[in-house]
Amino acid sequence: MPFVRISLKEGRSAEDREAIADCVHTALVEAIGIPVDDRFQVVTEYGSGGVGSQLFYNANYLGVQRTDGIVFVQIFLRKGRSVEAKKALYLRVVDLLSERVKIRPEDVLITLSENDAADWSFGNGIAQYA
Numbered sequence: 850m851p852f853v854r855i856s857l858k859e860g861r862s863a864e865d866r867e868a869i870a871d872c873v874h875t876a877l878v879e880a881i882g883i884p885v886d887d888r889f890q891v892v893t894e895y896g897s898g899g900v901g902s903q904l905f906y907n908a909n910y911l912g913v914q915r916t917d918g919i920v921f922v923q924i925f926l927r928k929g930r931s932v933e934a935k936k937a938l939y940l941r942v943v944d945l946l947s948e949r950v951k952i953r954p955e956d957v958l959i960t961l962s963e964n965d966a967a968d969w970s971f972g973n974g975i976a977q978y979a
Contacts, residue, residue, distance in 0.1 A: 850969060850978065851877055852889045856921040858904055859894040865950055866892050872945035873922055880938040881930055906958070918956045920946065927978070928963040935961060 946952040966978035
């Protein structure tokens with residue numbers, strides 16, 4: 850039931866983009882127990898200047914030193930996870946991205962947006978969880 854948006858700067862290979870998406874999905878399965886087949890993700894690349902979309906970020910916010918290798922991960926999911934489960938998810942995402950795609954932990958920004966069961970329709974105009 851999570852819906853994931855991954856935003857990154859252009860220039861990564863198709864293999865890296867797929868690996869990034871795989872890492873986030875694996876972390877969701879392992880850390881908070883979503884079903885393996887519950888995968889809905891959008892990966893978007895942004896240009897570094899000129900016309901079109903861009904990523905903007907503070908390279909030193911909260912004392913974290915970020916680079917242009919930054920990856921934004923936004924996860925929409927139903928309410929109900931404990932703070933401990935969320936922290937475990939953040940760590941698992943960072944560990945997998947570092948291990949498999951060589952992304953620096955400092956370059957991973959994760960946000961969770963929680964909602965209710967009635968806020969989801971997976972097709973046919975039906976709120977399957979409500």
